[in-house]
Amino acid sequence: MSTTIDDVARVAGVSRATVSRFLNGRRVRAGAAIEAAIAETGFSLNHTARSLKSGETRSIGVVVPDVSNPFFAQAVRGIEVSSRDESYNIFLCNTDESAARQDEVLGGLIGRVDALILVPATESAAVPRALAAMGVPVVLLDRELEEHDLFDSVLVDNEGGAEAACRYLVQLGHRRIGLISGPLTATPGRTRHESFLRTLREEQVDVRPEYIHVGDFRELSGYVAAKSLVSLSEPPTAVFVANNLMAIGALKALRESKVRVPEDMSFVSFDELDIGDLLEPRLTTVSGRSVEQGALAARLLSERLRGEAPVTVRRCVLEAQLSVRESCCPPLSVINEGGSNARFDRR
Amino acid sequence: MSTTIDDVARVAGVSRATVSRFLNGRRVRAGAAIEAAIAETGFSLNHTARSLKSGETRSIGVVVPDVSNPFFAQAVRGIEVSSRDESYNIFLCNTDESAARQDEVLGGLIGRVDALILVPATESAAVPRALAAMGVPVVLLDRELEEHDLFDSVLVDNEGGAEAACRYLVQLGHRRIGLISGPLTATPGRTRHESFLRTLREEQVDVRPEYIHVGDFRELSGYVAAKSLVSLSEPPTAVFVANNLMAIGALKALRESKVRVPEDMSFVSFDELDIGDLLEPRLTTVSGRSVEQGALAARLLSERLRGEAPVTVRRCVLEAQLSVRESCCPPLSVINEGGSNARFDRR
């Protein structure tokens, strides 16, 4: 950590500035000598000093609720791969979905990063806005803030995805449909929730309060909600779960309660489940587009950093595809009674 | 990004040094005034400048093959939680198992981090050693280097884990046992491989070359290996897979080939599979202790950073527990023919 550009300059017999130029890729006469001197002294450039001088850190902050959630791990991966070309390094932080922790984390990032990709843990924008005021571009990932026009954002089409899932269940003939939502205090949770309910109404399906559960996107809340659904005297014949972790919890509950999927209950969830094709049956899901979201966010960010971005705020919505696999089928009533709603054969 | 400590000093009517002292938690007379000035100017400290002066970045580098592998995502999580108290930030990098990429990444980390947690992609230690020579403590995670005594390291007991898995299969009565190993060029792959084979020999089980496959820890290689195993005229009755990703691939292959687990083939693998309990049957695994490895590595590192660590290199081995679930049973031959090796009933 101790050999500096001056040491190299002395050994190579040139000035400090020449070494600096060489280091920055400009052609200099003494190139070979400098190279040798660098090797001899074991010099390596001090990024901190460079950053102080240049005002840029060549790092970006990535703030997610929890990397150990595969959804975010993949998003981070997408970011990483996509920002590698620009040779940006990534500062990774977890918020645990806590607003306080998020503020703490963002505070620690000030002055350490040139830009920020944030999955907001809260809809209040105070700290991110402060960051932006300091000239740090911010791109929101997977979630939005109350005020839409503050930052670039990339999202999956939560509305369309939830709607597609709902229509699919209805068209299979389901009329008793359960819903396990994420927190209604933030984008994907609320949007999926509202869109699903709206679609149910559009399809003129009864919305029964006891079929609706609001969880927190974590496994346990999915488990609890599903347990409650299956214990009803008239349980739903299908359920939509709003994210991957709650889906895992719900599946565990169903299995425990000996509820067969899809025979006893059809099952659709939002987000890919990483080893989902190993499950029996394979799960029908709405894709959360984690990797693509990450990659796109990184792209938006580097455009901003290069000053190539438009002044207006961009909002990119990735299509949410419904991947139909084997976890849904028509409800038993339709199969047995040949109800008029049976527009689909059972596979 | 532009208001500095001098601005605050001017507004508060004190000297720059006083503000600095205040910022570093020392009691000063003008404390309240400074606080007000900070609020008024919207000042926030420039970490880069502080780092240049103090020589420490309060960041640590975390270099893993791939965060989107749940094993490493969880290890990163363990690191993060454990280093939060010390308020260290994490620089996350992926190597994709490439030695070249690793060197690149490590080069980019020089001068940006105070310390490093590394899952080496290669056993050659040139660059990590250079780092260490610059005074950057290094802790190895999950894998070792050729030279053992260079750095602190934390590992799971690969040897004991593979041995336990092997003994378990043998005791169930298996005599035709397949092995899908990771790369033999690095620690966990080679150690698990050798330990498994040694145990087979100790148990006087025939080691047939066609039962042994060396993969690369990625899903596809597990798939290919398993495909090959099941296509043998006399396939093994049990298989041990050396990591989580290859296990997924292998399971897909078995499913595709209509090989039932455990009836047709017993299955044990190393590392937890995150949603493993949802699989049917639930998988018997040797735990990889990802989170604990991460947490412990962070602890070792912060001891070094605080200078509290012994001079000697520490090597911490976490016990590898065999979690017996439902993916193994005695081989059919034992069940049907009541072979003398049937020490276990089928569950």
Added chain:
DNA sequence: TTGAAAGCGCTAACAT
């Protein structure tokens, strides 16, 4: 307790 001043290692005018 405080202020003045030096300097961390680098880059970028500016001058040569």
Added chain:
DNA sequence: ATGTTAGCGCTTTCAA
């Protein structure tokens, strides 16, 4: 093409 020089924003002696 190269050297000289002045900082980037902070911490920390050293004196007062």
